[in-house]
Amino acid sequence: TCAFAGQKKVLAAYEEAVKCGYSGARAGRLHTPHGVFDTPMFMPVGTQATVKAVSPRELKEMGAQIILSNTYHLYLRPGTELVAEAGGLHRFMDWDGGILTDSGGFQVFSLGPLRKITEEGAAFRSHIDGSTQFLSPEIAIKAQMNLGADIIMAFDECIPYPAEYQYAKLSTERTTRWAERSQKAHTRSGQALFAIVQGGMYQDLRRVSANDLVSLDFPGYGIGGLSVGEPKPVMYEMLEQTVPLLPENKPRYLMGVGTPDCLVEAVRYGIDMFDCVFPTRVARNGTAMTKSGRLVVKNAAYAKDFLPIDENCGCYACQNFSRAYIRHLLKADEIFGLRLTTIHNLYFLLDFTKKMRQAILEDRFLSFREEFLAQYCK
Numbered sequence: 001t002c003a004f005a006g007q008k009k010v011l012a013a014y015e016e017a018v019k020c021g022y023s024g025a026r027a028g029r030l031h032t033p034h035g036v037f038d039t040p041m042f043m044p045v046g047t048q049a050t051v052k053a054v055s056p057r058e059l060k061e062m063g064a065q066i067i068l069s070n071t072y073h074l075y076l077r078p079g080t081e082l083v084a085e086a087g088g089l090h091r092f093m094d095w096d097g098g099i100l101t102d103s104g105g106f107q108v109f110s111l112g113p114l115r116k117i118t119e120e121g122a123a124f125r126s127h128i129d130g131s132t133q134f135l136s137p138e139i140a141i142k143a144q145m146n147l148g149a150d151i152i153m154a155f156d157e158c159i160p161y162p163a164e165y166q167y168a169k170l171s172t173e174r175t176t177r178w179a180e181r182s183q184k185a186h187t188r189s190g191q192a193l194f195a196i197v198q199g200g201m202y203q204d205l206r207r208v209s210a211n212d213l214v215s216l217d218f219p220g221y222g223i224g225g226l227s228v229g230e231p232k233p234v235m236y237e238m239l240e241q242t243v244p245l246l247p248e249n250k251p252r253y254l255m256g257v258g259t260p261d262c263l264v265e266a267v268r269y270g271i272d273m274f275d276c277v278f279p280t281r282v283a284r285n286g287t288a289m290t291k292s293g294r295l296v297v298k299n300a301a302y303a304k305d306f307l308p309i310d311e312n313c314g315c316y317a318c319q320n321f322s323r324a325y326i327r328h329l330l331k332a333d334e335i336f337g338l339r340l341t342t343i344h345n346l347y348f349l350l351d352f353t354k355k356m357r358q359a360i361l362e363d364r365f366l367s368f369r370e371e372f373l374a375q376y377c378k
């Protein structure tokens with residue numbers, strides 16, 4: 001099963017940081033059936049059983065450990081029974097690292113024209129063919145057992161932002177009941193089921209959600225309902241309310257986050273795992289991530305710039321190609337262009353989490369954070 005062992009708290013910086021706001025930065029090891037992985041970690045998003053534009057071999061080469069796939073998409077197409085018949089998601093997509101699947105709740109609300117949410121589950125229309133569909137905790141868990149990910153998520157409602165207190169309260173209580181139903185439906189040993197903390201942007205609801213889910217005893221906890229358009233300080237405030245209530249010896253996964261500045265802040269609050277489509281999505285419109293902010297390599301300014309995107313970057317794109325070449329490919333709509341920007345952006349984030357881990361282990365995380373934020377423009 002998924003055990004979280006060997007974490008190391010930054011003791012010296014921890015005391016110092018407590019004076020200037022909560023800091024629970026930690027470096028851990030996440031045990032799964034497909035290996036033991038280092039945290040803090042960034043998980044590349046492979047929504048439809050592929051991380052867009054890159055191969056499993058390239059993902060392995062750049063240091064990806066766990067990748068994310070979406071139950072909502074694979075349930076609609078090609079179907080999770082088909083994936084099970086193919087030998088499960090690892091075999092289907094030839095990935096022997098870790099896989100985490102999101103349970104579909106978020107995608108139902110963000111993709112399909114939503115029909116109705118009841119105690120039973122969520123009725124919606126498929127964004128692919130408009131057919132009427134229905135997801136419940138039991139259906140979502142069965143689908144994830146078919147896919148065979150190492151870590152699966154309880155079926156939840158990601159509360160929209162903003163939301164009235166009363167709506168957030170009722171939805172959060174239902175998500176806790178759905179978490180319990182997810183637990184009862186989860187019968188696949190060796191596969192870890194994480195609950196997802198909700199509570200909207202209300203401190204008291206966040207605490208109730210965390211406490212209720214902790215008492216149901218899950219091997220790990222997602223923090224949901226964030227990165228949904230709220231201001232960053234509000235997200236950090238919700239982390240400050242939630243993370244300290246979660247068991248120290250279990251992984252915390254901040255869903256859908258994010259940019260490097262959000263990652264370094266969330267690690268300070270004690271988050272271990274992240275996923276975000278941002279690096280792969282912006283890569284496809286020619287934006288590269290660097291430690292000083294974004295570099296739109298498609299811009300005319302780089303037409304004759306024969307330097308790499310980042311001369312200190314160890315990725316395949318920066319080791320072999322210039323900004324001018326990548327810009328040319330992107331302007332010519334050459335697929336290899338967005339492959340190179342994607343490879344660079346994924347490498348950048350994977351390397352960034354590795355650097356944070358090293359800083360934590362060497363007890364210098366807070367100065368690492370200061371230096372990074374001073375240079376990175378949002």
Ligand SMILES: CNc1nc2cc3nc[nH]c(=O)c3cc2[nH]1
Nearest residue numbers: 102106158224225226227255256
């Ligand atoms: C891009 N932001 C974002 N991606 C999310 C995925 C999620 N999955 C399940 N539950 C969530 O609350 C949830 C929230 C999220 N925010």
Ligand SMILES: [Zn+2]
Nearest residue numbers: 313315318344
């Ligand atoms: Zn690079």
